[in-house]
Structure formats: C-alpha cells, structure tokens
Amino acid sequence: MRVVLAEDLFLLRDGLTRTLQEHGFEVIAAVDNGPALLKTLLEEQPDVAVVDIRLPPTFTDEGLQAALEARRSRPALPVLVLSQYVDQLYAHELLAGGQGAIGYLLKDRITHTTQFIDAVRTVAAGGTVMDPQVIARLLVRSDARGTTAQLTPRELDVLALMAEGRSNAAVAQTLFISESAVAKHTAAIFTKLRIEPSADDNRRVLAVLAYLKR
C-alpha cells in the first residue's frame, strides 16, 4: 500500500516512516511542508496520506488545508490527519464531505502502534476514524442536550466506540463482550435514536456522527 507522509519534525517523520514500513506500507514520499504535500498528493495518487496538521511555512493548519484542497480535486482521497490537539471545528470540516476515507487522531495515538496501523488501514479502505476525544466531547454535548438520554450506559459505551470508527469485532474486544452482544446493542441504539441501520460500516459511522453533531 502506497503512503504519503507529511510531518515537519524529523524524529517523528523518521519514526512514522519506520513504523509504516514495518507494517508493510510503502512510504512513497515523506514531505515536511504544506505546498510540497499538496503537490505530492495530486501527483502521486497515494492509497492513503498520513498528515500532520501543523506544517511550515505558516505553522498553522497548513496540513489540514492541503488535505482538504487535495480532496476537492480528488474526492475520497484517503487522509489520516494527526494533530497535537483535536478541535471540533476541524473534525466538522474533515467530515463535511460525508464520503468517509477520513481520519482525525491525536498524535499521542501513534504510540499505540497496532491501533494506529488499524486506523491507517481503515481510512485507506474508505472508512472513518475519529479520535476518542472528539467523540467524548460530542457525547458530553449530546448528554447536556438530552439527545442520548434514552441509552443505557452500556449502549453509550458501544455508541462511543462505534463513532470512533471501530468495527464490531474491535468494540467487542475493547468491552470484553461477544460480537453478538455488540450487534444487539447496536440494533437497540439504532432503534432508540431512529438512525437508519446500514450494513456498510462506514455509512454506519457517518450516521452516528451526524446524529451526535445535531
């Protein structure tokens, strides 16, 4: 799988390249600034891009802008965005297209290699991955607004993991329950929140996120 990597700190760029290569990815370009990223994304047509939000020359949201720009000319270009902090506005902008193949994670998450690699693969396959912090804040808000009041605590746990973009299997593993139990919870959640159930994993994630953002 061909990956483009954008990260301006040499140590992190180096470490990420090695991690990705160890897990069978081909890092076709590792760039350190926004304009080079945009050019590479458009020319190289990678299977997935791993992008740090804050890049030179402006050291603001250069990476995000380049990724969004590239997705305008090539919709659904898979991009996993990494950042030292997560902001709900950036999550909104990344999800705005509604076509998936997008990820938004705190940089800390790369220390958990298997989960990070899973996230890269999910995004490359057209899925959606959101950082637990983004979801946690959405849930706090839904709780205050009362839009998830009818869910049991267990269902809320399942909802959170589902919104992060985890598969049923991953949810089951995290919560130490069986996959059939997860399926049961999921069905209950969809009925209670009146979300159209969908067999397609990515549609399911996007529907849940759309509900939480209401």
Added chain:
Amino acid sequence: MTEPQVGMAQADRRPGISLRGALADIGRCQLLSLAALAVFGAGTLVVGALLLLPVGIGLLLLPPAAAALRRTSDRYRGWAVRWTGTVISPPQPLPPRPTPPEDTTGRHRQARALLGDDGFWHDLRWAWAEPWTGALLAAVPLALVEYGLFGAAVQPFTWRILGDGNWYAFILVDSTPTMLAALLLGLGFIAAGLKAAPATLRLHARWSRRLLAAPHTTELVRRIEHLAGSRADILDVQAAELRRIERDLHDGAQARLVAMGMTLDEATRLLDRDPPAARALLHEVRATSQRALQDLRELVHGVLPPILADRGLGDAVRSLALDSHLDVHIEVALPGRLPAPVESAGYFAVAELLANAAKHSGAPEVRIRLSHTAGALRATVTDEGRGGADPDGSGLQGVRRRLDPFDGTLVLHSPPGGPTTATLEIPCASSSPKTSSSSGTD
C-alpha cells in the same frame, strides 16, 4: 444596564424618527424649559452664598448650595447621555464635608477648596447661561407645537366668538376658509415643532457639553489614574498567570516525566528476570506519557487556544459553539485577522459570555455576532433566556479586567424576563486584508 462609561453610550441610542420618539422629545424639551427654573434657583443660592462669604454665614451656606447645583448639573449630564448619547465627562467630586461637621477650620478648608475647584466654577457659569440659552433653545420646538395646537385645535371653535382682529400668525381668521387656512398652518407648525425637537435636543446636549464638560486637564488626570490602575491590574494578572503555568507544569507534565523515568528504570531492571512485569510497567509508561501530553494540551489551550492562533477569532468562536450544548448561531463580519492580543481578549470574553448563557439563561439558543466597525471589534452575545443577569458577577468582572487594557467596554443589558444582550467593544485596527465570510453553525 451598567454604569455608562465613556464611549459606550452611543450603543443605546434610538433613532428619533418615529412619532412616539418625536412626542417624547417634545416632552423632554418641556422638561428642559421647566428645569431651567431649578438651575436658576440653584445658581442664585450659590451666588447668594458667595455674597455672604465676607460676613461668615456664607461659609455655612456655600457647600450645600454648591452640592445642590452639582446635583442639578449632574441631572443634565444624565439627560444628555440618555436622550442623545452625548457623553459629558463629569468633573471631580466636590470637596468632602469636614468630619466632624461642627469643625470650623474644617469648614473653612472645605469652602476654600470649593473656591479653587474648576468644576464648581464651571457649574456656576453654566447655571448663569442655561436659563437664557439652553432653556430658550428648548422652548423653540415647544412653542411651535403649542402655537400650532392653538391654530389647529382651538381656532376652529373660537374664531366666531373672538370676532374682529383675530389674527393667527399672518392670517386674519374671520371666515371658514381662513379658519381652514389657520388649521393647516397650525398643523404645519406642529409638524415643524416635532421635526425640530430631536435636533434641538442634540444641539442642547452639545451646548451643555461645551459648558459642563470637565476641563481637559481633569480628563487627562483621570486618564492617567485609570491607566496606572489598569497597568497594575495587568501586571497582577500576568504574575498570577505565570504562577499558574509554573504550578501546572510542576505538578503536571514535569511530575509525570519524573514518574516515567522511574518506571522505565524499574522496567529495565526487570527486563531479564520478569519480562511480563517489565511489559506491564512499559504499558504504564505509555499511559503516563499520554496523560502528560494531555496536561500540556490543556495548559496550552488555557494560554492560547491553538485554533485561535491557526484561524483567528471567527473560527475559534465557531469551535466554541460546537462544544456548547446550546444552539449557537454565529455571524462573523471580520476583515481578516485582528491583532493577536485583541483576538485573545475577545475570545476569552466571548467564551465567558457563552458559558454564562449556558449556565444561567435557560435559553435553548444563543446568537453571537462579531464585527469590526468604526475601528473597534464588536461582539454581541444574545439569548432569549430569563434575564436578570448580575452585571457585577465575578465572571463579568473578569471579562472587564481583560478588556480594560484595550480601553474596551462591556455593556450588559439583562432586564428580568430577558432577553439578555452582552456587547463588548475593543478598539483596534484590523491587520490583514483577508476577508472571512459570514456563516452559521447547526
């Protein structure tokens, strides 16, 4: 409504074009003409007291007379602000009464201080001029309306009785056609009077400001005192902020790094002897490192929210809105980026106002408008909640302290039953030609 500060009274001005507004203005003109009697009375008291100074009794009479005059002039200052938005800077307070009040030397000192007080003489000059300038001016629209009423509402019924020589202005009213002409002319006078009233009030306010405004030096002294005060506040706030950052680093990230070092050391020792235990410790190190990063993130967010640095005030407020459980409607009309300190002050102020609305208003939605007009950033936060917000609550005091160094103002309008509108203004230039458009969030 909070105490009006310089420069913010304009916010509350109503355009005086409606009939009701014009009638209210006529009423005010009437009030001004009558109040001239009080001005005249207070002025006469003071002059009397001054004339009696040589015989000693003036010493006793002067301070209360001066205080009465000051109360009168203060009332005029209040009217000028409320009616026309014209701010007349108040003079220094009059010299205080001696304690105990029977102390004769204290009384001498008070009278002497009074005689050396610029504000006192300004008041007296005004008291002499107002009855035959301001009051006469205010009487013009009044006279027009009253004479108009005589023509339009009285003449039609009385012209038959009044008989010969019944002139209304230039019309000799002796027949139905001339009566109708007088009626029309009377209506014209009324219209002219109503139209002239707002302009007359503005003119009167300007004239009062010329006579009553504190001398330039007083304003400068006051300004210097204010600057010294706000500078001391800034230094205090800054020092407290640095202490907080130092403590947060010391108790947070730094402590966690030390703990990580110790755990890593332990893991290294266990590596050969007990690999599973070593692995558990390494997992612990990873968890600690994530908590340290979280600590640092929170610290950075409190100092300068990254989104504010990245995107500027408009998007930073949009981000706030996304975290709020209220429905927040945002209108942004900003000409690109503003100076960083202004953005920061504006952001934290809006954050506080939004949090207040979420906590106290009980309203389901909030409206936030950001604009840059007349060289100032202006932000309004409005909710349709229960109102009755305390303008001196600690949160709002904090907002005022943040705005103070910029000469910024915060006006809270929150009648019981709502709606609550908080308006803040920070004078500043915009620094970039880039324009961010307006939009809303869900």
